[in-house]
Amino acid sequence: MRKSFQAWNIILVAIFVILFFAVLYPILYIFKASFVNPETGAFSLKSYATFLHYPYYLRCLRNSLFVSTLSTLLALAIGIPFAFFLSRYKIPGKNLIRTLGTLPLILPAFIGAEAWLILLGRNGLFAKAFRGLDMEIPSIYGWKGIVLVFTLQFFPFVFLMVSAALNAIDRSLEEAATNLGAGRLRVFFTVTLPVVTPAILSGALVVFYLCIENFGVPVLIGEDFRVLSVQAYNEFISELGGNPSMAGALSMILLAITLGLTIFQKYWVERKNYTMTSLNPLEVKRLRPLPTFLIWLFCAGVVFVALFPFAVVMVSSITKTQGPVMYFGQFSLENFIRAFTIAPRPIFNSFFLATTATLTGIVFGIVVSYLLVRKRGAVSYLLDILVMLPLAIAGTVQGIALAATYNKGIIVLTGTWMILVLAYFIRKAPYSIKTTSSLLQQIDPSIEEASINLGVPPVRSFIRVVLPIMMPGIIAGAIIMWVTTLAELSTTIVLYYGPWATMTVEIFQRIGSGDFGPASAYATILIISVLIPLFILNRVSGKDLASSL
Amino acid sequence: MRVELTNITKLFGPLRAVDDVSLTIGEGDFFTLLGPSGCGKTTLLRTIAGFYNPDAGEIRFGDRLINHIPAHRRETGMVFQNYALFPHLSVFDNIAYGLRARKIPKPEIAERIARIIKIVQMEGLERRAPSKLSGGQQQRVALARALVISPQILLMDEPLSNLDAKLRVSMREEIRRIQKELGITTIYVTHDQEEAMAVSDRIAILNRGRLEQVGAPAEIYYRPESRFAAEFMGSSNIIEMAVTGWDEDHSRIAAETAGQTFSLRGEKPSGARITLSVRPEWIRVVAGSRDGEANILPGTVLSSTFLGSMIRYRVSGPGGKPVVIEVHDPDEGSIRKDGETLWYQLPPDRPLVIRG
Numbered sequence: 001m002r003k004s005f006q007a008w009n010i011i012l013v014a015i016f017v018i019l020f021f022a023v024l025y026p027i028l029y030i031f032k033a034s035f036v037n038p039e040t041g042a043f044s045l046k047s048y049a050t051f052l053h054y055p056y057y058l059r060c061l062r063n064s065l066f067v068s069t070l071s072t073l074l075a076l077a078i079g080i081p082f083a084f085f086l087s088r089y090k091i092p093g094k095n096l097i098r099t100l101g102t103l104p105l106i107l108p109a110f111i112g113a114e115a116w117l118i119l120l121g122r123n124g125l126f127a128k129a130f131r132g133l134d135m136e137i138p139s140i141y142g143w144k145g146i147v148l149v150f151t152l153q154f155f156p157f158v159f160l161m162v163s164a165a166l167n168a169i170d171r172s173l174e175e176a177a178t179n180l181g182a183g184r185l186r187v188f189f190t191v192t193l194p195v196v197t198p199a200i201l202s203g204a205l206v207v208f209y210l211c212i213e214n215f216g217v218p219v220l221i222g223e224d225f226r227v228l229s230v231q232a233y234n235e236f237i238s239e240l241g242g243n244p245s246m247a248g249a250l251s252m253i254l255l256a257i258t259l260g261l262t263i264f265q266k267y268w269v270e271r272k273n274y275t276m277t278s279l280n281p282l283e284v285k286r287l288r289p290l291p292t293f294l295i296w297l298f299c300a301g302v303v304f305v306a307l308f309p310f311a312v313v314m315v316s317s318i319t320k321t322q323g324p325v326m327y328f329g330q331f332s333l334e335n336f337i338r339a340f341t342i343a344p345r346p347i348f349n350s351f352f353l354a355t356t357a358t359l360t361g362i363v364f365g366i367v368v369s370y371l372l373v374r375k376r377g378a379v380s381y382l383l384d385i386l387v388m389l390p391l392a393i394a395g396t397v398q399g400i401a402l403a404a405t406y407n408k409g410i411i412v413l414t415g416t417w418m419i420l421v422l423a424y425f426i427r428k429a430p431y432s433i434k435t436t437s438s439l440l441q442q443i444d445p446s447i448e449e450a451s452i453n454l455g456v457p458p459v460r461s462f463i464r465v466v467l468p469i470m471m472p473g474i475i476a477g478a479i480i481m482w483v484t485t486l487a488e489l490s491t492t493i494v495l496y497y498g499p500w501a502t503m504t505v506e507i508f509q510r511i512g513s514g515d516f517g518p519a520s521a522y523a524t525i526l527i528i529s530v531l532i533p534l535f536i537l538n539r540v541s542g543k544d545l546a547s548s549l
Numbered sequence: 550m551r552v553e554l555t556n557i558t559k560l561f562g563p564l565r566a567v568d569d570v571s572l573t574i575g576e577g578d579f580f581t582l583l584g585p586s587g588c589g590k591t592t593l594l595r596t597i598a599g600f601y602n603p604d605a606g607e608i609r610f611g612d613r614l615i616n617h618i619p620a621h622r623r624e625t626g627m628v629f630q631n632y633a634l635f636p637h638l639s640v641f642d643n644i645a646y647g648l649r650a651r652k653i654p655k656p657e658i659a660e661r662i663a664r665i666i667k668i669v670q671m672e673g674l675e676r677r678a679p680s681k682l683s684g685g686q687q688q689r690v691a692l693a694r695a696l697v698i699s700p701q702i703l704l705m706d707e708p709l710s711n712l713d714a715k716l717r718v719s720m721r722e723e724i725r726r727i728q729k730e731l732g733i734t735t736i737y738v739t740h741d742q743e744e745a746m747a748v749s750d751r752i753a754i755l756n757r758g759r760l761e762q763v764g765a766p767a768e769i770y771y772r773p774e775s776r777f778a779a780e781f782m783g784s785s786n787i788i789e790m791a792v793t794g795w796d797e798d799h800s801r802i803a804a805e806t807a808g809q810t811f812s813l814r815g816e817k818p819s820g821a822r823i824t825l826s827v828r829p830e831w832i833r834v835v836a837g838s839r840d841g842e843a844n845i846l847p848g849t850v851l852s853s854t855f856l857g858s859m860i861r862y863r864v865s866g867p868g869g870k871p872v873v874i875e876v877h878d879p880d881e882g883s884i885r886k887d888g889e890t891l892w893y894q895l896p897p898d899r900p901l902v903i904r905g
Contacts, residue, residue: 446633449600452620453627454647454698461621468637 007459008375011367012383018364019386022426026401027255027393033404034248047249057231061253064227067143067218068211071150075207078151078302079158080200085295086159087166090286092296100303102156106530107310108487108504109153110216111523114511115309116140116149117221118316123324123514145221150211152306157210158203165199166192171282198269205265213258213394215490216504220511228254229396233494236400244404251397262392310527317524321517335521343518345499346506347525353417353502354485357424361481362474364425365432369470370462372433373440390427398423399494415497423495424485431484432477439473440466479537483530550610550701550734551576552597557606559592559758566592567603568758574736574751579728581737583745583781584755590738591706593755597736598704599623610701626695627704631711632687634679640690641675647698665697668727685716692724696731703728703735709744721748742782746770754778770828774904779826786832786872788825792818802902807868811895812843815902825901829861829875833894834883844895848872850885860884864891 037044051057085091086098104112119125120140138144169192177187218227226234228250236247287295320330339347368387372380390398402423406413413419443466451461467474489504496505503522510519552574559567567589574580582590595601597608599620608615615623626647634643641662648658666672669689679687688708695703708724709717725748728735739745745752746766754761754769754777762769762778773779776787793810794803795817802813804823813825838845848864851871860879866872874893876883885891895901 444631444633446629446631447635449598449620450627450629450633450635450694451646452600453598453623453625453704454694455621455624455650456646457619457621465635469635 008371012371012375012379015364015368015371015383016386019383019426022402022422023386023389023393026398026405029405030244030248030251030397030401032248033244034252036245038243038245044245047243047245050246051249051253057250060226060228060231060250063143063225064212064229064254064257067146067150067227068208070143071147071154071211072204072208074147074151075155075158076200076204079155079203080162082155082299082302083159083162083166085299087163088282088285089292089295090284091292091299093300097299097303100307101159101299103531104153104306105156105160106483106487106534107153107527108216108489109149109214110220110489110504110508110511111313111527112149112153112309113145113217113220114507114516114519114523115312115316116145117511118312118326118516118520119309120145121324125326125328141221141223142225143222146218146225146227149217149221149309150207150214152309153217154207154210155302155306157206158200161199161203161206162196165196167281169195169282174282201269202265205261205269209258209261212254212261213396213490215394215396215493216508220508229394229490232400233396236403236494247400248404251394251400254394255397258394258397259392313520313523314527316516316520319517319520321520324514324516326516335517336524338518339521339525343506346501346503346522349417349500350486350503350526351529353420353424353500354482357421357428357485358478358482360421360425361429361432362478364429365436365477366467366470366474368429369433369437369440370466373437374445387433388430391430393427395427395488395490396494398427399491402491403494414495417500419495420492420500420502423491424488427488427491428481428485431480432474435473435477435480436470437473439470443469476537479533483533486526486529552580552702552734552736553607553609554593554597555607555609557593557596557603557608559589559596559601560604561592565758567596570606570755570758570760572753572760572763574734577732577734579725579735579737579748579750581739581745581749581752582755583739583742583752584761585740585781587757588755589758590740590755592758594704594706594736594738597702598625598627624698624700625702625704626698626700628688628691628695628706628708630707632679632691632708634687634690634694636679638679639675640671640677640679640682643679643690644694644697647694651698661697662693665693668696668730669693669723684712685720688712688720689723692727696727696733701734703733705735705737707738707740709739709741717744718747724748746782752782754781756781772900772904773826776824776826776903779903784829784873786825786827786829786866788827788867788870788872790823790825792821792823809846809867812897813895813902814898814900816904818902824903825895826903827872827895827901829873830877831896831899832872832874833896834874834876835892835894837892842894843897845892846894847890847892850887850889850891852887853885855884862891864893 034047035043035045037046082101086094086101091097117124117140120127124140140148173195174187174191177191182190212227213229215229215233218225219230219233222230232247232250232254235243235250286292315328316326317335318331318333320327320332321335368383372384372387393401402419403414406419413422447469448458448461448466451465452458456464487504488502489508492502492505493508496502501509503526507519507522507526510516510522552572554570554572557567557570558565570589570593582593584590592601596603599615599618603616610623635646638646644662644665645658648661653661662675666675669692671686671689671693674682674686679690682690691708705724709720712720721744737745737748749766751763751765752769753763756777761781762774764772766782769778769782773782773785779785779787788806790804790806790811792802793805795801796803797817800814800816802815802818802823804811804813813823815823835845838847846867848866851863851865853863854861859875859877862874862876862885863871864874872893874891
């Protein structure tokens with residue numbers, strides 16, 4: 001026992017060292033940079049003063065808050081009824097609607113943005129059609145487009161959380177209210193809604209976080225409508241040499257918001273959750289044909305509109321294109337041929353980086369989960385906070401922090417593929433840790449002790465007994481890590497350099513230059529690469545992966 | 550294998566989970582650690598298994614000091630409270646687990662498993678997954694898995710607590726049968742005194758980490774050495790009295806409480822006060838006060854519970870504290886109603902005084 005205890009202590013120290021250098025130190029580094037005058041190197045509040053003084057910067061903050069708030073409200077407006085209808089009423093094709101309804105969660109939002117540009121952009125399909133009719137169509141550029149994409153992309157979070165809460169309500173709760181003389185509407189507003197309110201709030205916070213953190217959508221579709229994440233990136237990347245202090249200040253402001261949201265979520269909202277062991281779930285009601293049809297129309301309509309963009313991209317990929325001009329109806333494989341023959345490197349890069357990061361993340365995830373679940377105490381509490389911290393950091397901010405920190409000095413990582421792997425693994429490992437540790441929690445420690453008692457030393461007992469039982473969680477976590485890494489843009493765009501451009505970078509740049517055909521081809525490869533593992537896992541384990549995100 | 554514990558102490562922070570416990574468990578004994586939850590019995594068992602290192606004291610298996618031998622090399626077979634069957638392995642593979650860890654050749658594994666499966670009566674279920682077994686069957690697999698490695702000592706941590714009442718009774722008989730058949734030294738943890746009495750050769754009663762009493766079940770029942778032991782092993786009326794005299798020739802104590810005098814069998818009291826433990830079935834209901842007979846006193850029936858073969862009265866006792874009396878095979882006509890007066894006698898010739 002004593003020997004294995006020491007082994008775990010060494011591992012613990014190693015993990016803290018990794019987390020310190022990969023997560024904490026870079027953040028502290030740009031925190032410090034934000035207080036330094038880049039010209040003189042002295043302590044200075046100049047960047048923050050500039051931020052507060054120039055309306056240009058303040059507008060970025062206002063814009064970020066505005067699109068995030070509006071998108072969150074709209075996501076609630078769609079997600080809540082969507083969840084409610086699906087869990088309370090009989091609707092034809094319910095399972096399909098439910099599955100498709102969660103898909104936008106794993107499909108990259110900036111590809112959705114691309115689709116809307118193809119449809120409603122300046123050279124888009126509808127724009128041309130309408131121009132012929134001499135009619136104005138509402139512009140997709142600016143905040144409207146951002147809000148549209150955000151809403152359609154992120155409402156499933158509200159849907160998932162609210163339906164989980166609705167399904168956890170015991171039937172007797174509503175029956176008790178009815179028995180006490182409450183009518184249907186009264187029951188809904190005095191019992192059902194208050195009970196699911198924490199879930200609604202959780203969903204809203206998650207959506208708000210995803211919106212304010214997002215980089216790809218506003219940068220592609222926002223044009224002059226600048227948001228914080230985009231501005232931080234611009235300050236950092238600027239061809240005029242960049243301003244690390246200003247980029248740092250903007251990153252810190254963004255970090256303060258995302259961190260605040262996460263802390264609020266963790267310590268206030270989660271505590272308010274009502275846990276009920278649901279014995280008899282609520283009755284699923286059958287409505288008359290007309291209301292059933294209307295509800296079906298709403299749900300199916302939402303799913304259709306949310307997934308339509310991805311269909312557009314896939315169709316575009318096999319359509320003859322010339323720059324931004326698409327000849328819909330004219331089939332061509334040229335985009336794919338070009339992607340595979342002339343520029344296959346990004347495909348290789350994406351797969352290589354995602355796989356490397358995932359493999360590292362699996363090992364890391366197993367070890368950290370074990371420490372979190374089995375070696376409880378103050379140290380594991382600290383470990384929990386540190387390891388989950390990247391979930392509260394915007395991708396752009398993480399990228400800027402890493403790039404700035406390891407740009408010079410003893411360890412130079414900026415400009416290597418290793419820094420990408422490091423960033424991916426540190427940002428995605430929390431998913432693996434979540435799925436693995438929740439499974440480990442269900443494994444009684446006596447299982448391990450039984451193995452030790454039967455003569456197998458501790459570490460081997462862990463490998464022989466605990467690991468196989470944890471395997472479903474490990475696989476699920478690995479797949480989530482892999483697909484989300486593959487679809488990662490905001491960190492990659494800061495950290496990649498020339499030869500290590502990934503598919504997402506390639507898509508992003510092609511869209512930027514109006515090269516929609518090849519962009520769609522890469523996007524289609526990406527979509528298929530994301531969907532296949534999820535589909536297989538769903539078939540094999542019946543696990544709803546979207547719920548683990 | 551004999552097990553010897555010397556001054557074992559185990560601390561959890563400031564808590565003395567096991568406090569200076571010394572015990573000797575004889576070869577082939579069925580030895581039970583009995584006590585309420587939190588008394589340290591499981592901690593002591595896990596210390597013997599090697600999952601905890603004692604903060605002080607020595608553990609010996611036979612003559613061999615095993616304090617520093619890691620858990621996986623102690624050659625103990627353990628049955629866990631929740632069985633701890635490996636959910637990803639079949640019944641066969643669960644049982645084979647320890648044998649494979651010992652690199653025992655395949656044919657011998659098959660042979661030994663076949664034998665143990667017969668002993669625990671699980672024939673034909675070798676390919677089942679643990680989740681497809683009933684509670685009692687899981688229990689048998691856990692037992693087989695612990696026994697098949699031919700351990701020197703069998704450790705059982707509340708193995709029956711997850712079973713329903715009926716199965717508990719039949720399983721404990723089964724466990725006792727198998728233990729006798731194999732003659733294996735067994736250390737058994739339970740909080741259920743009836744279970745402990747039913748299976749054990751000897752029992753150790755633990756309270757707050759300390760040993761209260763060690764002895765055969767009857768020994769503890771008839772001659773408890775502490776109030777705690779008396780109350781934990783079966784139910785008992787605890788009555789305190791002041792000593793008024795001591796008759797050395799007849800080994801009798803004269804005592805008094807609430808104006809009533811008593812004559813009791815016992816050794817010379819060490820102090821001015823004594824504590825009596827009187828089992829409810831030892832108290833005799835009598836017709837009334839009779840000359841020449843000691844320890845007869847009246848009480849008012851406070852409540853009664855009729856259980857067919859037995860009636861249990863709660864009667865006001867000396868000093869007002871209720872006394873519980875059990876009358877076995879009562880006559881229908883003799884049953885008293887609440888509020889009636891009932892004369893009863895504390896046995897004059899049984900040792901009632903708690904020593905120590």
